[in-house]
Amino acid sequence: MFRLALRMLYGDRSKYLMLMSGIVFATILMAQGGSLFCGIMSWMASTLHNVRAPIWVSDPMVQQVGDNRPMRDTDVSRVRSVEGVSWAVPLYQSVIQVKLGNGKAQAVTLMGIDNTSLIGAPQTMLEGDIEDLRKPNSVIIDIYGVQLLGRELGRPIRVGDRFEMNDREAVVVGICKVQRGFMGGPYMYTSYDRAVLYAPSQRKMLSFVLAGVQEGADAATVSARISAESGLRAYTEDEFFWSTIAWYMRNTPIPINIGLIVLIGFIVGTAVSGQAFYAFVLENTRNLGALKAMGLGTWRLAAMLVIQSLTVGMTGYGIGMGVVSLMGRALIRSGRVPFLLLWQVGAIVGCAVLIICTISALLGISRIARLEPAIVFRS
């Protein structure tokens, strides 16, 4: 009977395409929305992705990695003295203006990393060497900055180019590849001591203290101990990531906006597929009634409808996810739009499609259950 169900479904090409387009549309909208959301969230926490440290220590008011509430330089040694901490280094982060040779300016996220250890340096260098940061006035810029600043300048940025920040000269000694941030422009790396000079001077300058844990010690325990002993706020890397995500969820309209996209996808998908499936059942009422008269029980008819709707659902889901991952690949390559297709997004969208199919099938089944087999004798 399942073969018959599929033959009935495929036989009506236009209805089949109509049914499937609803699922494809819903899948694309939901998966695209979900991936955009995950992409934005991961861009929000880019600094955490680019600068890896087991423990992040900040001012007690800081809840997310983009926040900047400076601490005293002496806080580094206070953290270092806590039991279980193996090392602690300063990190400077803030958005500042870079003045280009032609007088134009562009905002970048300036990262000042520890002078001696260079902890927090980018993982992937495209040009130059991270050790070049020990040269005077040196900065390393990310590939996005190369494009963005290059657009302002009218030609691509090269190693050896010079800028001005806070009336001080900076020389590009390397180009790195890091994950882009959602706000704050490209990343520019320099040493902590120089970063403090490139930035507008303030009474306190230290953004974060990065800390490592001694072998055998547990990051969560050590982090809690730092918080307790120093009066600062220490997070493990993981805690800080989720705290950052939670902060943006609470404080920006992004979840609502994207939630709406996903919801629209779900509703439109349900409406289109549900109604197309119901129409399919209505159109086949006489035939389904004939099957019922010929001795096919309601349960087996219902199973046929379930098979039909699941087939449509799985095919549509497959096509939709295929389209989304192709679009995603293009988006990632362009590097301009955040996009992160997690398997969890795929799974959630899959469940939503299953729900759509179930609703559609139930609509059809409710029709069949009410179907009097005697109708087939009526002309």
Added chain:
Amino acid sequence: MNDTISTSKAAALQLSGLCKSFGSGLSYTKVLHKAHFEARLGELLMLVGPSGCGKTTLLSILAGTLHADEGEVNVLGQALHAMSEKERTAFRAKYLGFIFQQFNLIPTITVAENVSVPLLIQGHSVRKALRKAVQTLERVGLGKRVNERPMKLSGGEQQRVAIARALVHEPTLVLCDEPTSALDSENGVAVMKLLREAANEPGRTVIVVTHDPRIYHFADRMAEMEDGRVFRVLEGAQDIAAHHPAF
């Protein structure tokens, strides 16, 4: 459900004291009042009467697709009125074949697939069902059209497909509701010849509901209905011809 089927001449089916009404209040219509009806094994019985007299209703009740308000429905020794929905469904799948006025072939599958449906319902394999379907189609003269869609066929051919579908699982009882009313007389006669042949097989009963006098001469017996009851049964061709002189 009792699996032993009575083969005595008198007991193919017996309906007695059937009452059926539809609707309530202003729309209340009493369709059957205390109708009695019986058919024997091995005969082609026609149920005739003016439009709206309740023929289709009676047929639906003896097919077990419609409940009577009152009365007994004994088909092939089984008390249909006492069966559960599930039992009736299984009973229909096994013992009944249907031919509808509107053919009711599934348009999106081939002719052979349509004919194989009753076997699939009974749980036969697709291969076996299709092979049997093709054989049956050959018997009704459509051996060359098995892989076409029903819509490609003429009305007469479609009804022959429906006959093949009604016979493919060798049912004991074949129920036909106005099988010729959508056909011209030539095709109608061809269809009736096939049904006549089917009725000639021992142990099979064919019931044809009709108000088409052109085919009356195919009947072994004729039950005449009016106002919700069978008022007369004519036995044999002579008796039928005497009361319906046109044919």
